[in-house]
Amino acid sequence: MLSRREVFQLAGASMAIATLGGSQSAFAATAAKPVRRDINDVAFGQEATDKYRRAVGILQELPSSDSRNWLNLSEVHKNFCPHGNWYFLPWHRAYLSSFENICRDVLNDGQFALPYWDWSMFRQLPPGFIHQKVDGADNPLFYSARAMKGNDTLSSTLGAEADVIFNEGNIATILEAKAFQDFGSFMPVGQNNSDSSWQRKRGYKSTLESGPHDYLHGGVGGDMANPSISPHDPIFYLHHANLDRLWAKWNSIGGENEQSSFWTNFVFKGNFPLADGNPGGDIPISKLVNIADQEYRYEDDVAISISQSTFQLNSFTTQNWVSGLEVGKVSELIVANNEQLSDGVSSVVEEKQGEKKLVLLLDGVTTPANIGTTVRVFLNCDYLTPATPLDDPHYATSFTFFVAQHDHATGENHSLQSFAIDITETARNLAVTGGRLEDGLAVQLLPLTFDGKKLDDNAFSVASIQIATI
């Protein structure tokens, strides 16, 4: 069944195509591009796996003096990758393109395209990645430093969160985001120009990033769970190709990219090597925003953009979170009611078709010793325990810890994270079930570990929270 918005988008799409009418050359140009396909596609998966395996094998054998050497390519991610801000998607698009071009060069195959792993539909490692040997030789796609092995599913490594985060319904909700920042993470707090120094500053992680992106890194586990070395595992590039595909898909169903010049004028300066291994030049975001400008395409992308949306963050209240967080224990903060808050909440709750979202901003979350920690977010739940199921109406979502360590070069502390948690549906549920929303909002955080182990030094904290609409 189509929502009202989807019907509108379909109508808009056919109008846009009708208006484009005779520009056949544009279609011819896209048809010749290498196509990124689903690694689990019955017709193309095996061929895509074989090509990718050969490329990875060649890159792993290159001498360390070659910038295209497998481990050297991973250093690019370690040194420059932005996470937790609005450069997350365009930076990774450029990183993957650089990698894909290098693969084309070493394979001498201009039609090579990275496959993607649609982890929502297929929640285990693609078959080509699980065996140590292929035809008697070492398999470059096998990687021993993974928590996920063989036929493990995301549920076996992540527990109950897997079915919530990778649920098709959750992906569909993520794709309904109106504004780019809600989709692809927020502007760094306080950013006031497009200087390169903002590349790795902290904003709030969107649901796409804190949900499927971060949980997949944790679910594969091992080196994938550590941003400094995650591209050591060949599955990394297929994971990010799927995120990049979702960005293209969001655009194709009407999501419009950010218009702020702090984003559009931003330049990634010399981050990415060229296909021949020489240092690459500067890449402005303006060259990355349109899928039609890239040197690849997806089977299902359509380059149209029809919606107009501006991003507006309207914060009602800020409160410091006083207590620490501890695995297995509920930590609670009551957000006192005031007129502004109750007006804000009721405007979103009563607005049935959801033009606005109610969000909980968690600011400055420190990292526990066990990064395989998941934090469940509940509102106004009187009976919350670790056994409370995730289909409880008071449950909002969960977040985890995919976070870089302290950067000694710049002195910046990247091990802090901030999150924008969508609590719209939960607030609506509570309005229906008569939860205590009118008396104030009890925000409850319940940390648990994927492996059930509690480390001694596992205390961590949240600096402050805000309730806001976007």
Ligand SMILES: [Cu+2]
């Ligand atoms: Cu990633």
